[in-house]
Each structure stands twice: as structure tokens, then as C-alpha cells.
Amino acid sequence: MKVRITITPKGEVKVDVLDGIGDQCVKHVAAPLARLLGQPSHFEPKPDVEIDFEALAMIEGVEVQA
Amino acid sequence: MSAYLEFQDVQFQNATALVKALNDVGFVNVEVGEAISLVGYQGRQRDQTAQIVVRRQYIGAASNDLGFAWNGQAFVPIISEFDAGHRLNQEWLRKLQEVYAKHCVLQFFKESNARPLRSGQTEAGFVIEIEMEVAT
Numbered sequence: 001m002k003v004r005i006t007i008t009p010k011g012e013v014k015v016d017v018l019d020g021i022g023d024q025c026v027k028h029v030a031a032p033l034a035r036l037l038g039q040p041s042h043f044e045p046k047p048d049v050e051i052d053f054e055a056l057a058m059i060e061g062v063e064v065q066a
Numbered sequence: 067m068s069a070y071l072e073f074q075d076v077q078f079q080n081a082t083a084l085v086k087a088l089n090d091v092g093f094v095n096v097e098v099g100e101a102i103s104l105v106g107y108q109g110r111q112r113d114q115t116a117q118i119v120v121r122r123q124y125i126g127a128a129s130n131d132l133g134f135a136w137n138g139q140a141f142v143p144i145i146s147e148f149d150a151g152h153r154l155n156q157e158w159l160r161k162l163q164e165v166y167a168k169h170c171v172l173q174f175f176k177e178s179n180a181r182p183l184r185s186g187q188t189e190a191g192f193v194i195e196i197e198m199e200v201a202t
Binding site for chain 2: 007
């Protein structure tokens with residue numbers, strides 16, 4: 001799985017999956033980062049990425065942006 | 067006497083990353099404890115306490131102590147009205163949040179099997195691309 005992590009000038013963390021499955025990206029990257037940060041990390045699924053939205057909904061601290 | 071302001075909308079979960087971020091923005095001397103009393107610019111102890119404190123002499127000549135107090139969920143900044151209008155302003159808080167986020171990402175690398183592929187500054191911010199092995 002390949003992932004891009006972007007730290008914005010406001011200190012927000014955005015996670016994009018480059019190669020892999022979306023819900024795995026959330027489980028293994030976005031959610032652990034959100035726990036460390038103490039704030040939501042923002043996961044932006046791409047149209048061509050397979051997403052398990054039910055799995056996403058079960059993971060706290062991750063805001064899924066449609 | 068400059069009143070202390072609590073910034074409840076600026077939250078830091080991770081004490082280690084917060085102390086490292088404070089170091090990176092220029093505060094090498096940071097006190098960490100249970101309930102450290104904050105001291106004002108005239109040397110008078112104030113009512114506010116915090117778990118993470120930068121003493122006023124490291125901030126500026128007329129400054130008050132800077133604190134980060136645990137509110138039950140996160141550390142929130144306690145900054146005097148004077149300092150919030152000077153060195154410890156919104157721009158400084160934003161920079162602290164950015165550096166804090168970088169330290170959280172670094173900690174994530176240490177705790178995971180992520181392998182950095184490339185990194186760099188872009189218009190969107192600081193970007194790190196990683197590769198991870200995950201069980202399918």
C-alpha cells in the first residue's frame with residue numbers, strides 16, 4: 001500500500017491512498033495518525049479507490065470527505 | 067496584570083510531540099509536571115496551573131509563563147492576553163500545530179512498518195509518501 005500524507009500549514013493532516021485499498025489506508029494510517037494527533041485526520045477517497053464505508057464508519061477519529 | 071486565556075479550540079493530545087514541537091519553535095527549556103503554577107511577568111504566582119510550561123524569561127521581557135493544561139481530553143494552551151497579542155499570537159499557534167503534526171507523523175513512522183518513499187514541501191503543505199506492508 002502506498003499513501004500520501006500531507007501536513008497543511010494549519011497543522012491538519014490529510015491522507016490519500018496512492019496504491020491500495022481505502023479502508024486499509026484508514027485502518028493502518030489515518031486512524032493511528034488521528035489517535036496520535038488527538039484530532040481527526042482527513043481521508044479523501046478517490047473515485048477509483050475501493051472503499052468499505054461501513055468499515056470507515058467504525059473507525060473513530062477519521063473524517064471521510066466525499 | 068494580563069489575564070490568562072484558554073484556547074480550547076487548539077488541542078494537543080500527545081505530550082511528547084508537543085514538547086518536541088515547542089523545542090523546534092525555539093523553546094528548549096520546557097517544564098513537564100502534574101500541576102505547575104504559572105507565574106506572571108512581575109513574578110507573582112497566578113491561579114492557573116498546567117502540565118507543560120515554558121517560563122516567561124524564555125518568551126520575552128514583559129511576558130508571562132506559557133502553559134498547556136490537560137482538560138480531560140487534550141492539552142490546551144493557556145496564554146496571557148499580552149503574549150497572545152505579541153510573540154505567542156495566532157500565527158505562532160498555527161506554526162506550533164504544524165510542527166506538532168510533523169512530530170506525530172514521525173512517531174507514527176516509529177510505531178509502524180511504514181517506509182518513507184519521498185517527502186517535500188508543496189503548495190498544499192509538507193508531503194510525505196510512504197509504503198506499508200499490510201495483511202490482506
